[in-house]
Amino acid sequence: MNTVTMQDVANLAGVSNKTVSRVINNEPSVSPATRDKINKIIKETNFQPNKSAQSLAAHRSLLLGLLYDNPSSAYITGLQEGVLKACDNFGYGLVIHPCDHKDSDLLQNLRQLIGSTRMDGLVLTPPLTENKALLDFLDENNKPHVLISPLDQVQSNPLVFTDDVSAAKQVMQFLFDHGHKRIGFIQGVRQRSGTEMRYQGYKQALEDNGIVFDKDLVAPGDFTFESGELAAQQLLRLDKPPSAIFASNDYMAAGVLKAASQLRIPVPYELSVCGFDDNPVARFLTPTLTTVQHPVTMLAESAGELLIRQLKKHLEPPHKASDIHSELIVRESTGPVNSQFEA
Amino acid sequence: MNTVTMQDVANLAGVSNKTVSRVINNEPSVSPATRDKINKIIKETNFQPNKSAQSLAAHRSLLLGLLYDNPSSAYITGLQEGVLKACDNFGYGLVIHPCDHKDSDLLQNLRQLIGSTRMDGLVLTPPLTENKALLDFLDENNKPHVLISPLDQVQSNPLVFTDDVSAAKQVMQFLFDHGHKRIGFIQGVRQRSGTEMRYQGYKQALEDNGIVFDKDLVAPGDFTFESGELAAQQLLRLDKPPSAIFASNDYMAAGVLKAASQLRIPVPYELSVCGFDDNPVARFLTPTLTTVQHPVTMLAESAGELLIRQLKKHLEPPHKASDIHSELIVRESTGPVNSQFEA
DNA sequence: CTGAAAGCGCTTACAG
DNA sequence: CTGAAAGCGCTTACAG
Numbered sequence: 001m002n003t004v005t006m007q008d009v010a011n012l013a014g015v016s017n018k019t020v021s022r023v024i025n026n027e028p029s030v031s032p033a034t035r036d037k038i039n040k041i042i043k044e045t046n047f048q049p050n051k052s053a054q055s056l057a058a059h060r061s062l063l064l065g066l067l068y069d070n071p072s073s074a075y076i077t078g079l080q081e082g083v084l085k086a087c088d089n090f091g092y093g094l095v096i097h098p099c100d101h102k103d104s105d106l107l108q109n110l111r112q113l114i115g116s117t118r119m120d121g122l123v124l125t126p127p128l129t130e131n132k133a134l135l136d137f138l139d140e141n142n143k144p145h146v147l148i149s150p151l152d153q154v155q156s157n158p159l160v161f162t163d164d165v166s167a168a169k170q171v172m173q174f175l176f177d178h179g180h181k182r183i184g185f186i187q188g189v190r191q192r193s194g195t196e197m198r199y200q201g202y203k204q205a206l207e208d209n210g211i212v213f214d215k216d217l218v219a220p221g222d223f224t225f226e227s228g229e230l231a232a233q234q235l236l237r238l239d240k241p242p243s244a245i246f247a248s249n250d251y252m253a254a255g256v257l258k259a260a261s262q263l264r265i266p267v268p269y270e271l272s273v274c275g276f277d278d279n280p281v282a283r284f285l286t287p288t289l290t291t292v293q294h295p296v297t298m299l300a301e302s303a304g305e306l307l308i309r310q311l312k313k314h315l316e317p318p319h320k321a322s323d324i325h326s327e328l329i330v331r332e333s334t335g336p337v338n339s340q341f342e343a
Numbered sequence: 344m345n346t347v348t349m350q351d352v353a354n355l356a357g358v359s360n361k362t363v364s365r366v367i368n369n370e371p372s373v374s375p376a377t378r379d380k381i382n383k384i385i386k387e388t389n390f391q392p393n394k395s396a397q398s399l400a401a402h403r404s405l406l407l408g409l410l411y412d413n414p415s416s417a418y419i420t421g422l423q424e425g426v427l428k429a430c431d432n433f434g435y436g437l438v439i440h441p442c443d444h445k446d447s448d449l450l451q452n453l454r455q456l457i458g459s460t461r462m463d464g465l466v467l468t469p470p471l472t473e474n475k476a477l478l479d480f481l482d483e484n485n486k487p488h489v490l491i492s493p494l495d496q497v498q499s500n501p502l503v504f505t506d507d508v509s510a511a512k513q514v515m516q517f518l519f520d521h522g523h524k525r526i527g528f529i530q531g532v533r534q535r536s537g538t539e540m541r542y543q544g545y546k547q548a549l550e551d552n553g554i555v556f557d558k559d560l561v562a563p564g565d566f567t568f569e570s571g572e573l574a575a576q577q578l579l580r581l582d583k584p585p586s587a588i589f590a591s592n593d594y595m596a597a598g599v600l601k602a603a604s605q606l607r608i609p610v611p612y613e614l615s616v617c618g619f620d621d622n623p624v625a626r627f628l629t630p631t632l633t634t635v636q637h638p639v640t641m642l643a644e645s646a647g648e649l650l651i652r653q654l655k656k657h658l659e660p661p662h663k664a665s666d667i668h669s670e671l672i673v674r675e676s677t678g679p680v681n682s683q684f685e686a
Numbered sequence: 687c688t689g690a691a692a693g694c695g696c697t698t699a700c701a702g
Numbered sequence: 703c704t705g706a707a708a709g710c711g712c713t714t715a716c717a718g
Contacts, residue, residue, distance in 0.1 A: 005695060019703090019705075031704090050696065053696035056396050057696045057698075073420040117436065284597040286629070348711060358689085362687090364713065394712095
């Protein structure tokens with residue numbers, strides 16, 4: 001296939017390979033004329049530097065690692081798309097690594113992976129972002145890493161984050177605006193920052209609207225469909241059931257739709273349902289789900305860029321963090337209280 | 344991190360680096376004693392060969408490429424999981440490459456990708472497996488590739504396949520067994536082998552059961568939710584509507600559920616619905632969807648192994664193809680004709 | 687069964 | 703602004 005080497009280009013241009021190297025790496029101190037000539041030859045010959053040779057000589061792999069442990073395929077492919085975009089833009093390759101955050105061999109496997117790929121840096125996603133042992137391990141081994149995560153406290157690591165508190169408040173405000181006052185809430189897995197932030201958003205929105213918090217309207221969940229179904233059964237069987245349920249993610253919201261169907265409660269006429277994440281499932285349900293779009297691809301691209309900037313000394317220093325906004329997506333599963341929509 | 348080199352291991356073992364190389368690559372003609380001693384030192388020092396050096400010296404990247412253009416995230420992550428497993432087992436890395444099979448720059452982008460990564464071989468999935476120009480391009484550039492695809496004709500390329508005809512027949516047989524005689528069918532994108540095979544399965548099953556084919560019961564679709572909804576509306580408004588609808592994939596089956604809901608036709612009491620693929624959405628719908636599990640992870644692992652065998656001369660020659668079976672998953676959306684289930 | 691020499695295609699550190 | 707030399711850590715081709 002492409003077997004042109006840097007030396008070939010250098011010979012054609014009548015310069016040393018070092019000068020070609022300078023052009024490839026965008027180093028300064030090459031005369032414009034020389035640079036142009038070399039670039040022209042690179043284009044003509046379709047020269048592409050050999051990554052293995054670059055890595056070996058420069059003691060860096062030009063590889064980024066992407067670590068995740070998430071049950072949502074849509075989240076994973078969104079992540080990959082974003083990080084790949086950043087990698088492509090800066091000449092990096094990507095090593096994907098699905099893992100199990102509860103596996104006791106996690107660190108051992110990771111040590112193996114890093115040892116064999118020599119990846120230059122990593123992008124981490126929840127719940128791995130909350131694994132102290134993992135973060136310490138990366139620090140000790142001097143592997144730069146950027147986290148993608150809801151921001152719930154000051155972090156010592158570079159971070160790309162969403163503000164899940166305000167996103168949850170948006171959902172609540174939408175429901176208030178449609179006349180709902182008794183709004184149920186289904187929590188996610190405990191001790192995950194996103195879980196806590198969405199719950200805070202729920203509570204703050206109640207307070208901002210002068211509605212007294214009622215702990216009976218809060219049901220536990222673990223982000224699974226089944227837990228959403230159970231939680232909804234609990235909420236809908238209350239003496240004074242809610243007129244709307246806000247689930248901390250879309251899988252649980254799908255479970256709410258199922259529970260409502262079994263209890264013969266028509267959505268959205270007697271119950272409004274909201275989710276979180278804008279998982280594709282939200283579009284395929286009947287009725288379709290009102291939810292919050294989680295801008296995972298943009299987050300991932302930012303995270304990739306942030307990481308690469310850290311790795312490249314001659315680029316500006318990394319931003320400490322960046323905030324990307326979520327967006328409310330209104331669909332059929334929500335409506336005014338006791339709405340009289342046509343069937 | 345791990346900065347032990349082959350030379351370090353050789354020095355510790357009192358042999359030349361060539362001998363260590365032989366052990367690492369499982370080459371024959373090393374005395375058992377020497378091999379054991381070297382393996383022991385490798386373990387103690389936690390030595391892992393530098394991939395960049397291996398690639399550079401051996402003129403191969405030890406990288407596999409995975410190409411896909413599929414709207415289903417679950418399909419993509421399933422693929423990746425399988426190919427990654429094969430890669431891990433044989434010391435290969437994986438380069439993932441989402442692409443657009445309708446993009447006119449497809450080949451140009453691919454040329455770029457292959458040139459920059461030097462990937463040793465590729466795994467292709469539909470619809471890329473049916474892109475003649477792409478396959479020719481890979482042949483011309485001498486890049487081994489394995490296809491994952493339904494098998495509808497003799498293929499010149501190594502292939503891992505499912506038999507979608509018999510899988511579709513399984514679905515039909517299940518419906519016949521429950522008394523259905525008028526069964527609607529929603530087709531997928533034209534000229535894709537899976538589409539044609541599932542349709543063949545539908546027709547063959549009718550014939551095998553002595554039921555006359557009725558073209559009014561077949562509606563076109565394109566694998567999207569929306570197309571399934573439209574097709575179902577068409578079928579359900581027939582003078583003699585079907586008592587069951589078999590959609591060529593789960594997204595379209597989800598659309599059928601929506602259409603049924605809007606037409607106030609209760610599923611499964613007055614209509615049974617079947618899909619194909621066992622996409623996660625099938626579990627989250629209400630009612631849950633009866634479908635055919637597409638064993639994509641197993642297919643992908645087989646494809647990866649097949650490809651690696653081709654690349655390694657000292658392993659046995661590649662099997663020409665292998666067949667992996669699909670499995671029917673029965674869920675709530677199907678039942679006997681006019682079933683009187685409890686609500 | 688084992689090893690010495692050359693080389694893969696780049697970058698680094700230095701010199702000018 | 704440019705280049706000559708050494709070297710990154712392996713494999714190849716050969717010799718014994």
